Amino acid sequence: MEASRAEAGAPAADDRLLTPRFVRVTAANFFFFLNFASFFLLPLHIRALGGSERTIGLVMGTSGVAGLAAVVVIAAVLDRVGCRRFLLAGIATMGAASAAFPFVHAIGPAMYLLRIVQGLAFASAFNAASTLAVVFAPATRRAAALGLFGVSTLTTHALAPAFGEMLIAVAGFRALFVVAAAFSAVSLAIAWTVPEAPAPKRRPGGGAGLAATRDIVSALGTVCGCGVAFGTVVTYIPTFTRDERLGPVAVFFLAYTAAAVMSRVLGGGLGDARGHRPVTIVALGLFSVSVAALAAARSTLGLAGAGLLFGTAQGIVYPTLNAFTVEQVPVEELGRAQTFYNGAFNLGTTTGSVLLGHVAETAGHRVMFLVAAAVVAAAFVGFSVGTHARLRMPRIV
Numbered sequence: 437m438e439a440s441r442a443e444a445g446a447p448a449a450d451d452r453l454l455t456p457r458f459v460r461v462t463a464a465n466f467f468f469f470l471n472f473a474s475f476f477l478l479p480l481h482i483r484a485l486g487g488s489e490r491t492i493g494l495v496m497g498t499s500g501v502a503g504l505a506a507v508v509v510i511a512a513v514l515d516r517v518g519c520r521r522f523l524l525a526g527i528a529t530m531g532a533a534s535a536a537f538p539f540v541h542a543i544g545p546a547m548y549l550l551r552i553v554q555g556l557a558f559a560s561a562f563n564a565a566s567t568l569a570v571v572f573a574p575a576t577r578r579a580a581a582l583g584l585f586g587v588s589t590l591t592t593h594a595l596a597p598a599f600g601e602m603l604i605a606v607a608g609f610r611a612l613f614v615v616a617a618a619f620s621a622v623s624l625a626i627a628w629t630v631p632e633a634p635a636p637k638r639r640p641g642g643g644a645g646l647a648a649t650r651d652i653v654s655a656l657g658t659v660c661g662c663g664v665a666f667g668t669v670v671t672y673i674p675t676f677t678r679d680e681r682l683g684p685v686a687v688f689f690l691a692y693t694a695a696a697v698m699s700r701v702l703g704g705g706l707g708d709a710r711g712h713r714p715v716t717i718v719a720l721g722l723f724s725v726s727v728a729a730l731a732a733a734r735s736t737l738g739l740a741g742a743g744l745l746f747g748t749a750q751g752i753v754y755p756t757l758n759a760f761t762v763e764q765v766p767v768e769e770l771g772r773a774q775t776f777y778n779g780a781f782n783l784g785t786t787t788g789s790v791l792l793g794h795v796a797e798t799a800g801h802r803v804m805f806l807v808a809a810a811v812v813a814a815a816f817v818g819f820s821v822g823t824h825a826r827l828r829m830p831r832i833v
Contacts, residue, residue, distance in 0.1 A: 458572040458581065460630045461523075465565045466588035467623035468527055471534055472558060473596035474616040481609045487543050498548050500786040502555030507779035510563055511772045519564040519571075520632040526561025527627055530554060531620025537613035559779075567774040570762055571633040582755035583700035590700070590751070594693045652773070654822030655761040656780040658720070661815030662753055663784020664792070665727050665808040669746065671789040676730070676801040683736035688743040695747030700755065712760035713823055716753060720816040723749035728809035731802040754781070760823075 482495055514522060533553040540546045566585065573581030600612050674685045726745035733739045758777055765773040788808065796804040 454584075455572060457631055458569065458585075460626055461565055461568045461572065462585050462588045464523070464527070464623045464627035464630060465562070465569075465585065466592065467619050467626065468530065468561055468565070469589045469592040470596050470619040471530055471616045471623070473592040474600050474612060474619070475534075475554070476593075476597050477600045477604065477612065480604070482543060484609070485541075485543050491543060495543070495547060495551055497786065497790065498551040499555035499558065500782060502552040503559040504779060504783055504786065506556045506559035507563070507775055507782070510559055511775040511779070514563065514567065514772060514775055518632050519568045520627075520630060522560045522564035523568065523627050523630065524624065526557045526559070526564065527620055527624045530557035530561060531617045531624065533557060534613055534620060535617035537616075538610040563775045563778050565627075566778060568630065568633055570758075570774055582758050583751070586751070586755050587697050587700050590693055590696050594689060649764060651764045651823045652761065654819050655757060655764070656776060657822075658716075658815040658819040659754070659757055659761075659777060660780040660784040660787075661811050661818075662720075662723065662750070662757075663781040663786075664788035664811045665723065665784075666750065666781075667785030667788030668792045668804065668808040669727060669730065670785075672793065672796055672801060672804065673730075676805075677739065679801065680733075682733060682739045687736055687740050691740045691743030692747040692750075695744045696751035697747075699748045699751030712756050712763065716757045716760055717816065717820050719749050719752040719756065720812060720819060723753055724809050724812040724816060725749075727805055727812060731805040731809070757819075 479496065482491060487495070510522065533550045536550055540550065566582075569581060569585040600615075603611050603615060673688050677683065677685045677688065722745065726742060726749050729738075729742040729745055733742050758774075761777050762773050788811075792804050792808060795807055
């Protein structure tokens with residue numbers, strides 16, 4: 437049943453975070469990401485089909501490239517067409533692509549096509565969901581709200597692969613793809629009850645588009661730099677851990693996920709209370725240190741410690757910097773700003789996973805992590821110098 441017009445047009449009346457519409461879009465995002473994170477195991481399927489490491493990289497990267505291309509279109513039309521339509525279309529398309537995977541029995545055009553479709557679907561659904569989360573959150577508590585919304589993605593990074601590995605062992609990859617499609621079906625059912633974002637009142641003389649101010653450009657460059665480090669770490673931690681004999685790969689991911697979730701639950705409101713800019717600056721410094729700590733890890737305990745630092749820093753940086761970014765734009769440009777923010781991070785992750793792999797091959801993983809840490813350090817300097825300190829005056833939506 438369609439959401440009522442009254443609910444769809446009603447702005448947030450108080451400072452509550454867990455309003456029904458915010459909870460619904462967060463729940464829909466959780467099940468959508470259970471589908472998305474299930475495909476973290478796709479490299480195992482590609483290997484089983486005879487694919488090399490290079491082939492794995494190409495297949496997995498196809499989705500990211502397609503998503504980046506889609507950002508340009510989504511950013512231009514999301515605010516005008518409406519987030520709800522993009523959310524429903526993206527979830528349904530992701531489910532259909534997942535359901536088609538059991539019928540692909542070889543590495544070839546069909547598999548690449550499905551990965552392209554998944555990339556487009558991800559860009560559509562996630563940008564719409566995150567924009568709705570921003571709009572549904574109280575203007576004075578956006579960092580806390582985005583932190584809680586982010587928990588719905590982070591938890592799936594641990595749950596989906598763990599469940600998927602057990603499922604593959606019992607019933608094979610076909611079962612994994614079918615269950616992933618089922619996750620999308622649940623997400624779609626929940627998303628159907630999510631109202632459209634209230635239509636913003638356009639300011640006189642508005643409509644000129646998202647202004648490339650110094651603060652916005654600095655914020656987007658910073659999140660791109662963070663994406664480089666994030667993509668590098670999550671892509672190459674498995675081989676680094678195995679080559680250095682640091683213990684199970686799960687040690688890092690469990691430590692990272694637990695710390696990221698806890699930092700978003702317990703520290704997500706720091707930016708709202710202390711100011712988004714200063715909290716972002718401190719967290720960026722910790723983020724750089726955490727990546728460098730990976731280069732120094734010589735034991736399982738060191739790996740876990742680096743994972744805890746990495747999760748804590750990333751768990752604070754992403755939502756707080758996100759809140760800083762949307763503060764800089766008028767209400768009618770929230771969707772476009774959110775799409776560019778997510779797109780800049782995805783550009784960084786794709787760049788890190790592809791380009792810094794060459795550093796690992798020529799100089800080793802430890803040098804690669806130091807390079808990634810240097811990128812975050814540069815982002816720390818760029819954000820500190822490139823943004824303006826000001827009194828925090830939240831915009832009432």
